[in-house]
Amino acid sequence: MTxxxxxxxAVDDVTLSIAKGEFFSLLGPSGCxxxxxxxxxxxxxxxDSGRIYLEGKDITDLPPNQRRVHTxxxxxxLFPTMTIWDNIAFxxxxxxxxxxxxxxxxxxxLEMIQMTDHAWKYPNQLSGGQKQxxxxxRALVDRPQVLLLDEPLAALDLKLRQHxxxxxxxxxxxxxxxxxxxxxxxxxxxxxxxxxxxxNRGHVEQLDGPAKIYEAPASRFVxxxxxxxxxxxxxxxxxxxxxxxxxxxxxxxIRAFNDKNLAxxxxxxxxxRPEKIRVTLNPxxxxxxxxxxxxxxxxREIVYQGVYTKYWIQSGDLRVATLKPHSRFLLxxxxxxxxxxxxxxxxxxxxxxxxxx
Ligand SMILES: Nc1ncnc2c1ncn2[C@@H]1O[C@H](COP(=O)(O)OP(=O)(O)OP(=O)(O)O)[C@@H](O)[C@H]1O
Ligand SMILES: [Mg+2]
Numbered sequence: 340m341t342x343x344x345x346x347x348x349a350v351d352d353v354t355l356s357i358a359k360g361e362f363f364s365l366l367g368p369s370g371c372x373x374x375x376x377x378x379x380x381x382x383x384x385x386x387d388s389g390r391i392y393l394e395g396k397d398i399t400d401l402p403p404n405q406r407r408v409h410t411x412x413x414x415x416x417l418f419p420t421m422t423i424w425d426n427i428a429f430x431x432x433x434x435x436x437x438x439x440x441x442x443x444x445x446x447x448x449l450e451m452i453q454m455t456d457h458a459w460k461y462p463n464q465l466s467g468g469q470k471q472x473x474x475x476x477r478a479l480v481d482r483p484q485v486l487l488l489d490e491p492l493a494a495l496d497l498k499l500r501q502h503x504x505x506x507x508x509x510x511x512x513x514x515x516x517x518x519x520x521x522x523x524x525x526x527x528x529x530x531x532x533x534x535x536x537x538x539n540r541g542h543v544e545q546l547d548g549p550a551k552i553y554e555a556p557a558s559r560f561v562x563x564x565x566x567x568x569x570x571x572x573x574x575x576x577x578x579x580x581x582x583x584x585x586x587x588x589x590x591x592x593i594r595a596f597n598d599k600n601l602a603x604x605x606x607x608x609x610x611x612r613p614e615k616i617r618v619t620l621n622p623x624x625x626x627x628x629x630x631x632x633x634x635x636x637x638x639r640e641i642v643y644q645g646v647y648t649k650y651w652i653q654s655g656d657l658r659v660a661t662l663k664p665h666s667r668f669l670l671x672x673x674x675x676x677x678x679x680x681x682x683x684x685x686x687x688x689x690x691x692x693x694x695x696x
Contacts, residue, residue, distance in 0.1 A: 340389030367538030589656030
């Protein structure tokens, strides 16, 4: 599917196949085309080329109200002059459903979102999280085949967002409807999704499960957009079995698992996540049968974050981000401070090659 706005190609030849009942996310930076893609699925925008199929039926030319695809927008869009109960009942009344059936359906969904006690309130009497729950209930009450959610939690504070994430997950489990979730927040996408499509400038950069996207990013863009990482750029100077040696500029040679089967002479970017790198005052004890990467370094920057401490370590010309979790009481651990001479080290298996030239 492709969508252009003048000279700009907002969605660039994207093909997605989403399983029934799946929790699928579109993740990408601002302006990459997530909302445009969602609007085409919802029927609010026409693709310039490509077709949309829902359970085998071509719905590309159907208006929004004739596809069983509902959208929850970021700004709730509840009717301010109607009670919560009437907001949820609205589409059912419009469809001329018998009164008893409407009551049964609305009451059931109110119970599911735990808002039964608030049924007779008006939207402006609810908190942000409650309003969002009502918006989701309203979109779900007449059982669409697909629910589209466009950054539904963006307006909520962190705690409420975390709470709503769990609720969304529960709701998805209960209703078994296909969810298509748009976000630029990698944490949200990772915690909810069966699969994630990472979008960059209108095209799909990678489509995989959350762990695969984090641990085996398909490109430099994905590696840096999902979480923090360090890149080491260099040339392969030796290949021994499954492993290779990368000569970097301004950094000592690195041993790495040759996951891309690259040959001597090829250039590569190696991504090593901060939490994979250990920092200690003494060098690590040699491991049997393994050659680990050990680099004498200097501590440049320390940021205490409660759950972990972040250290920026200088070795050669590079400043490498590392992360040390506080699994034991902080004061029991060896204290590393600014300008300390330390060792940073990681196992060759813990890097991942992201781009080769
Ligand atoms: N109606 C329109 N007319 C012209 N350009 C548009 C229109 N709608 C979107 N665009 C452009 O298309 C691109 C993609 O926009 P889109 O809203 O899909 O991004 P997004 O990924 O949802 O971003 P965000 O995370 O900020 O919501 C942007 O460059 C935007 O300016
Ligand atoms: Mg958007």
